[in-house]
Amino acid sequence: MLDLAVATPFAFGEALFLGLASGPACVASCGPVLVPSLLAERSGLRLNSRYLSAFLATRLLGYLLFAAVAWELGALVSLPPSARSLIFALIHVLLAGVLLRYAYAVGRACDHACAGSELVTIGGAGKHRITGAAVLGFLTGVSLCPPFVAAGVRAAELASVLAAVLFFAVFFLGTSVWFVPFAGLGWVRRNEAVTTVARMAMALIALYYLYAGLATLLRKSTYGY
Amino acid sequence: MATKVLPTREPRSVRRSLLLTLPIALWSALMFTPGFAQANRSQRIASAITIVFMVVLFFMMMRTWTTYRWRRWFFVALGLLFPVGFIHTVMVMRGTMGIPIEEMIAGRTPFCFLPIPLLILPAALTRTLVFPGSILPNGGMSGGGMAAMAAIWLAVTIVVGKGWCSYACFFGGIEEGMASVAPNAKLRKLDPRWRYGPWAVLLAMVLLSLALFEPAYCMWLCPFKAVSEYVAARSTVGLIQNGIFVVLFAALVIALPLLTKKRTQCAFFCPFGAFQSIFNKTSVFDVKIDKTRCTPCVLCQKSCPTMSLTEESIAKGETLMSCMKCGACVDACPKDAAVWHIRGTEVAVKPERARLMFLYAAWAMAIMFGGSIIAQGLATILHLFV
Amino acid sequence: MRTLMAKLGYSAAGLTVCAAVLAPFVLYGMFTKGFASLGLHVDEMYSGGPKVRTVQAAGYTIDIHRQVSPHMWQREKPFVQLDWRPVSALPAHVSELVDIDGDGQPDVRVTFDVPRDPKAPLRVNVDSLNPRYEAMRNVGKQKFSDLIVRVDDAILVRVPVAQ
Numbered sequence: 001m002l003d004l005a006v007a008t009p010f011a012f013g014e015a016l017f018l019g020l021a022s023g024p025a026c027v028a029s030c031g032p033v034l035v036p037s038l039l040a041e042r043s044g045l046r047l048n049s050r051y052l053s054a055f056l057a058t059r060l061l062g063y064l065l066f067a068a069v070a071w072e073l074g075a076l077v078s079l080p081p082s083a084r085s086l087i088f089a090l091i092h093v094l095l096a097g098v099l100l101r102y103a104y105a106v107g108r109a110c111d112h113a114c115a116g117s118e119l120v121t122i123g124g125a126g127k128h129r130i131t132g133a134a135v136l137g138f139l140t141g142v143s144l145c146p147p148f149v150a151a152g153v154r155a156a157e158l159a160s161v162l163a164a165v166l167f168f169a170v171f172f173l174g175t176s177v178w179f180v181p182f183a184g185l186g187w188v189r190r191n192e193a194v195t196t197v198a199r200m201a202m203a204l205i206a207l208y209y210l211y212a213g214l215a216t217l218l219r220k221s222t223y224g225y
Numbered sequence: 226m227a228t229k230v231l232p233t234r235e236p237r238s239v240r241r242s243l244l245l246t247l248p249i250a251l252w253s254a255l256m257f258t259p260g261f262a263q264a265n266r267s268q269r270i271a272s273a274i275t276i277v278f279m280v281v282l283f284f285m286m287m288r289t290w291t292t293y294r295w296r297r298w299f300f301v302a303l304g305l306l307f308p309v310g311f312i313h314t315v316m317v318m319r320g321t322m323g324i325p326i327e328e329m330i331a332g333r334t335p336f337c338f339l340p341i342p343l344l345i346l347p348a349a350l351t352r353t354l355v356f357p358g359s360i361l362p363n364g365g366m367s368g369g370g371m372a373a374m375a376a377i378w379l380a381v382t383i384v385v386g387k388g389w390c391s392y393a394c395f396f397g398g399i400e401e402g403m404a405s406v407a408p409n410a411k412l413r414k415l416d417p418r419w420r421y422g423p424w425a426v427l428l429a430m431v432l433l434s435l436a437l438f439e440p441a442y443c444m445w446l447c448p449f450k451a452v453s454e455y456v457a458a459r460s461t462v463g464l465i466q467n468g469i470f471v472v473l474f475a476a477l478v479i480a481l482p483l484l485t486k487k488r489t490q491c492a493f494f495c496p497f498g499a500f501q502s503i504f505n506k507t508s509v510f511d512v513k514i515d516k517t518r519c520t521p522c523v524l525c526q527k528s529c530p531t532m533s534l535t536e537e538s539i540a541k542g543e544t545l546m547s548c549m550k551c552g553a554c555v556d557a558c559p560k561d562a563a564v565w566h567i568r569g570t571e572v573a574v575k576p577e578r579a580r581l582m583f584l585y586a587a588w589a590m591a592i593m594f595g596g597s598i599i600a601q602g603l604a605t606i607l608h609l610f611v
Numbered sequence: 612m613r614t615l616m617a618k619l620g621y622s623a624a625g626l627t628v629c630a631a632v633l634a635p636f637v638l639y640g641m642f643t644k645g646f647a648s649l650g651l652h653v654d655e656m657y658s659g660g661p662k663v664r665t666v667q668a669a670g671y672t673i674d675i676h677r678q679v680s681p682h683m684w685q686r687e688k689p690f691v692q693l694d695w696r697p698v699s700a701l702p703a704h705v706s707e708l709v710d711i712d713g714d715g716q717p718d719v720r721v722t723f724d725v726p727r728d729p730k731a732p733l734r735v736n737v738d739s740l741n742p743r744y745e746a747m748r749n750v751g752k753q754k755f756s757d758l759i760v761r762v763d764d765a766i767l768v769r770v771p772v773a774q
Binding site for chain 1: 426
């Protein structure tokens with residue numbers, strides 16, 4: 001295992017470049033969740049930037065939580081693919097539920113105040129409201145996409161949990177650069193058409209996630225060939 | 226806005242109609258006769274029938290000043306005869322409508338236009354085509370290859386924009402036929418928000434195709450696998466996938482068009498249609514409403530098979546971007562307020578000229594592409610008897 | 612201005628009709644060549660990747676392809692494709708040691724029967740001599756990343772790479 005003092009400049013430089021290189025894959029993996037939910041929010045660069053910030057912040061939380069737990073358990077490197085895919089499956093089922101709830105919440109939010117400046121919330125009341133962006137970000141953060149696993153394998157070689165967590169944080173920074181342009185979706189004018197399309201798309205994608213999650217949980221092949 | 230007195234609806238003279246049809250007759254001959262020397266008897270007869278069919282339909286469009294019902298004959302024939310020719314070819318070459326994995330590995334899966342929008346992002350980002358076909362002809366069912374279909378799509382789209390859905394799509398004719406069967410619609414009240422369905426399917430399928438690196442619509446949702454081919458099921462999931470397309474075909478292509486007299490698959494589901502709508506913004510031909518003549522009786526709105534007219538759009542004098550340029554609204558309007566139009570020109574000034582120019586371009590494309598498919602389907606049937 | 616716009620509109624319409632006439636003679640060929648020259652390639656999950664080496668055997672060859680790795684969320688495993696061709700020259704039972712990575716050491720033993728009927732289903736067993744490659748037991752053609760199929764005059768075996 002590398003000593004933290006020696007590892008720091010090289011490992012974190014490596015983490016940044018790994019993140020930058022993996023960014024497109026991360027965007028493609030998160031795209032089905034991010035794009036429709038962002039489009040379902042009200043328009044405005046500021047509001048969409050807040051959405052993106054909430055999404056990325058909880059995505060980072062998910063990354064770091066998983067990194068710390070997995071490093072402590074020593075499980076990340078030795079986690080067999082079948083176990084990884086089970087975790088992946090559970091996340092997918094949860095994502096499906098959240099997306100459906102989100103699509104429903106968007107409809108209700110627009111009923112009350114389409115010109116409001118609040119992000120769409122999906123649960124709780126008053127102070128305990130949870131924004132959909134935060135939940136979706138967290139779930140995509142722990143979803144074990146291939147770049148995440150690759151970074152995890154590398155991080156597990158570091159000497160301490162602090163180093164592993166820092167490695168993930170820098171990796172995350174590298175991937176997040178690719179998410180920044182999505183704030184530009186705030187310039188898209190929102191009307192009934194855009195919101196309805198976004199909600200319908202969320203529902204379709206949720207159905208796919210539900211199938212993918214259940215099929216893996218039932219230990220069936222997820223493809224027909 | 227200036228309007229001119231529109232031509233009366235007495236039939237155009239036979240002489241003039243024949244004169245206007247002559248270029249189409251010559252074009253048809255040009256498209257079909259070069260292949261006569263190599264063709265067998267049934268192919269020659271099929272080609273001759275197709276030439277006569279297309280020329281007569283165009284003649285009737287000229288004689289009656291109307292478009293929709295004659296175009297519909299062509300479109301339904303295309304929708305019915307494409308599966309005849311295609312399935313026959315598939316059965317002769319493979320013996321099954323199911324695509325075996327060997328054919329996918331060999332790059333011999335025929336490429337239709339529906340996955341085009343799904344392939345763009347993966348191709349742009351990784352230079353990879355996520356379709357088990359071949360770029361150039363590769364024997365078997367690969368036909369002309371993916372490049373050939375992409376070329377046809379681009380050429381036709383440049384000419385007619387979303388008119389592809391009325392003059393080229395070899396799937397839409399089935400539901401257009403089903404929508405014409407019943408004299409009256411049984412389901413009249415349709416939530417207009419369903420019109421956004423194609424865009425939602427497009428967005429979801431584009432994102433999933435990029436994430437999964439496969440043509441997600443083809444794998445999961447395309448109803449027209451029922452009349453062409455599908456991935457042979459090798460597991461329970463494959464059976465589920467195949468069950469989905471059977472249900473979607475029965476619902477969106479057969480049952481709902483019968484009940485609503487609308488092209489429900491096209492209007493509420495087809496992601497390729499949503500993609501083609503973008504090209505209505507670049508197309509030089511469109512349909513407009515002359516607000517000085519419009520009452521509004523909304524007969525155009527009721528006649529539109531894809532709900533591309535709303536009260537708001539009629540008030541603005543235009544169709545929605547989902548307009549397929551089928552001509553139904555123009556033919557239905559009792560005040561000649563709905564008219565064919567060329568961008569930049571004044572609305573309802575010489576609309577017949579706009580219609581003629583559009584029809585020459587669109588019918589030429591229809592003969593080149595759809596006509597050859599009709600001829601192939603006819604030849605398949607005639608081969609049984611001749 | 613109105614006249615200019617109308618003239619432009621009619622000109623564009625005229626050009627569109629010309630495009631329709633030119634489509635089968637010029638545009639179609641141009642667009643086909645243009646698309647083919649874009650430098651795109653079919654996903655290697657389908658095509659198997661480019662061939663990197665050929666091994667000569669008794670009357671037939673074994674083509675070894677470059678390793679194919681899945682993209683994004685593709686659920687397939689990484690694999691290496693091996694082609695035995697021509698099928699007509701293969702014995703009824705093939706049991707072959709194959710050096711996949713070219714280091715001079717055999718990595719897998721591939722065993723399959725070659726039925727006379729070209730439509731008969733194939734089954735393959737692969738014994739792994741290098742932990743980098745996974746073993747296969749009585750595998751048919753369920754998934755793209757581990758299978759045996761006959762394509763034209765070759766038998767293709769895809770050996771999954773351990774993750």
